[in-house]
Amino acid sequence: MPSIAEQVIIYVKKKPYVQEALEQNIVNFSALSRAIVREIDGAKFDAVKAALVRAGIKLRKERLKQEKKAIELLDNSRFSIQNKIAITRSKEPLKVNAIAETRTTSGYLYVMTEKNMAQLKNLKLQTGLSMISVLSPPEIESIPGVIALIYSALASEKINICETLSCGEDTLIIVNEYDAPLAFSALAERMRV
Helix, strand or coil: CCCCHHHHHHHHHHHHHHHHHHHCCCCCCHHHHHHHHHHCCCHHHHHHHHHHHHHHHHHHHHHHHHHHHHHHHHCCCCEECCCCCCCEEEEECCCCCCCEEEEECCCCEEEEHHHHHHHHHCCEEEEEEEEEEEEHHHHHHHHCCCCHHHHHHHHHHCCEEEEEEEEEHHHHHHHEHHHHHHHHHHHHHHHHC
16 A cells, blocks of 8 residues: 555646646645545545645656756747638648648648638638747657647737647647737747746
């Protein structure tokens, strides 16, 4: 049977919001300890609280290390933005001049310039979009949290991501055109943290 400390770690990992609170050091350790004691048989308040404090310290160190790696990678990435982008979806493959395309379980997604959308007939198009292209070093494939950092920066500004395509070092993020300047600014600001 796992020790109380191990059970506390399991509890924390099953509840991402608790893990986030510990990583941010914004948790009431006593209140959380009381809640955990009710869920772990034989757990004592003091043991649970001590395990939480230790877990919080460890999680904060790991998060800072991971964020630093992700920010360094993004700092070595090239960002560009392109306006007048359109996307369409199709059940069947299309012969179109696309910037990017992908096959999903429900069909195909095409990203193209609005200029090239004239070649499409009878398909629903989403226009008025911008594409943020991120060309990262190859290490992106081995550093967790890079895309989460990008998503978090955009979500904090209430910017909706319409689509994301990622392949190796290339990450394409499609947003509404009117959000593009703020999105670009939010990403630049996040890399200075």
